[in-house]
Amino acid sequence: MQFKNTLAFAQSLDAQDELREYRNRFHYPKVNGKEVIYFTGNSLGLQPKNVSGFVDEVMKDWAELAVEGHFYAKKPWWDYHERLAAPLAKVVGAKTKEVTVMNTLTVNLHLMMVSFYRPTEKRYKIICEEKAFPSDQYMFQSQLRFHGLDPNDAIVEVKKREGEHYWRTEDVVKTIDEVGDELALVLMGGVNYYNGQVFDMQAITAAGKRNGAMVGWDLAHAVGNIALHLHDWNVDFAAWCSYKYMNSGPGNASGVYINEKYLDRKDIQRFEGWWGTKKDTRFLMKPEFEPMENADAWQLSNAPILSVAPYLASLQLFEEVGMKKLIKKQKLLTSYLEFVLTEVDKQVASSFEIITPKERGCQLSVFLHGEGRAIFDYLMKNGVITDWREPNVIRLAPAPFYCSFEDMFWFGEVLKEGILAK
Template identity: 50%
Template sequence: MSDYKLGLNYALEQDQNDALKTYREQFHIPKDKQGKSWIYMTGNSLGLQPKQTATYVNQELKDWANLGVEGHFEAKNPWLPYHEFLTESMAKVVGAKPIEVIVMNTLTANLHFMMVSFYKPTKTRYKILIESDAFPSDKYAVESQLRHHGFDDKEGVVLWKPRQGEDLLNYEDLEQILKEQGDEIALIMIGGVNYYTGQFFDLKRITNLGHKHGCNVGFDCAHGAGNVALNLHDSGADFAVWCTYKYLNSGPGSLGGCFVHERHAHRKDLNRFTGWWSHNKQTRFRMRDEFDQMPGAEGWQLSNPPILSMAAIRASLDMFNEVGFENLIKKSKKLTGYFEFLIKQLGEDTIKIITPTSPNERGCQLSIQVKNADKTLHNKLTEAGIISDWREPDVIRCAPVPLYNSFEDVYRLVEHLSLTLSKREGTEKE
């Protein structure tokens, strides 16, 4: 983008004119032992803590201390319907209708619960299609589902692979796979944004293609929720799952989310695991009634939710509501575009960005490969207070998150990277 300019003054000017600049101050930015703030670029792994989170969590601790069990009804934010306080905000973030969204369990647990309903293998249609470099947990989960149903966990997995010498996946290759094996594939389960390359897939295109061949389609949106415009309802996907501890800044191991398309909302024929929290909330406490399934995504709940985790999620979602997701996306594209611009100044013979160049095919993460580099380079950045993310065999993932990262952060990151590379080259010449 020709509008970007070199030099620190440009970065400082962009920060000064940033409409979202005040939100950085609403987060705890970790510091080194000398008290200097880290340049934190790993919101794609664990988001930073909003300062208001403590207030939200402490309110529930206070109500628990003062009210005990009566907090289910008498707390400032009653615990019994607490998950409902999150639904509308979460639906906005992932582009869904409230009836399609529920916050519950954790990411891979939710993936399994969704596959109970949407992986329905037969003797002839039993395979599961995933991307070849899917996040390991997704791979392990689908393999275990195959074993659970009595199928071979290697033969039953169909891999969508990049072409020789390429890093990104090609839709024409997916079409060819489905043309050849579509009648054997029961489920397509793709990471909405690939954790390694940062490629943001066209969810609607994949869903339409899968449904055309009679496959159910789901997405793991762990790297998409709070990062890109997922538009899950419009995608037509049967289901999606995500976590809240990355871009949704809700704390390590916090609860995940599920999307189930509204066309399945009232289907009682779908197989599912159930518990008392998926039972009709009007009669739930009668205890002796036969199971009466709730409609919508709520009908996939099992247990009463952990309120302290939900309080942290609520603190984050309230901030997302205040900022407006469209404003976040706008800044994200500009910030990541600036990052890309600066990286390219270092020379493509030295450093390569494997993330798509189109802003519509990525989120804020850029995955970079440095020629002849190993983890030593990443370690040197860490020592300099640049917190990025190393992924074997040779990728450094950096995610300038629009809520709390600045243009100066990006400038300083690339400055340190350039300096480290210069020192390395000097050593090599010696």
């Protein structure tokens, strides 16, 4: 398609967009009395308008039924979380039994480490990407210290090549092969939070398994953003937050994937709790733990219903649309944003550098050479909500549910005005 950086062209793309009406199903903040152009769905998605109905239903059941809501609410609370498994399985490419919702992301990664990081004297090293998200780094370090290991020895970081802003798959695979039989676990971010790169999860998982290691993925920036096939890729486990592209609300519940080969087994090491024991005998209060046959065996406590309800509301939209349509729009929308940035760069005395490779989802990370934080502040004051990362990067994530092609055009105009106004 031959793009044009004009309002009429952007509006023509919106007119052809089969998802255009979904924009009206989200709440927008306002700046200067106008709805914002929202580029931070990679940090916190906008609120779907159907959320309040789901939450109000829980509040009404609580008011009218109190404790009996566990069994007699319209959506009984004791199995509320089970309603999320099937739609989530479609989003991540899994079987329904391989998916559950519980806790928050780093808590779940710690729980997954209990089960899938089992170091021995010889096989104890962990491979991750250079400068992984800080919470993942802290999790690795604390887990290793818990096992009496030195993080400086046990953590192997795959680095980017000198002068490059992205990782090469061949370098990741080479590192896995070099660590070889010392490798216990590969655990990386499926989409890097800083540069927006999508890793070749299939190839990396295959390399880890070939070397006898467990392979897991932090999918915080991937779920609801890119195509995932966790079961077919033979991934051992994965976890993700739900408040970015999944639009479930701030700090909300985390999703977990556990490969079916580890289900319905008593020999798996894990931290266990009441809600992971078999549903049909749970209220017999038996002293012996009998694991659920699915990923719910890793549940510890009953689900936080007021937290899970917004997630279920958002998943209703994902069920309506499906990932194929979202990804189709995402690719076109992000390509148009890239084009607009390039056109603005030609018109102003600046030099933008997009550091996100072609293997990407929604996000473009852009070096604004010579501009500094002042241009970010200008964008924010003028209704473009974006994200700043040191030393000089803005992250732009045009989420396909609620961003339009016209948004991309007007962003370019505001960006140009901000640079020329210096």
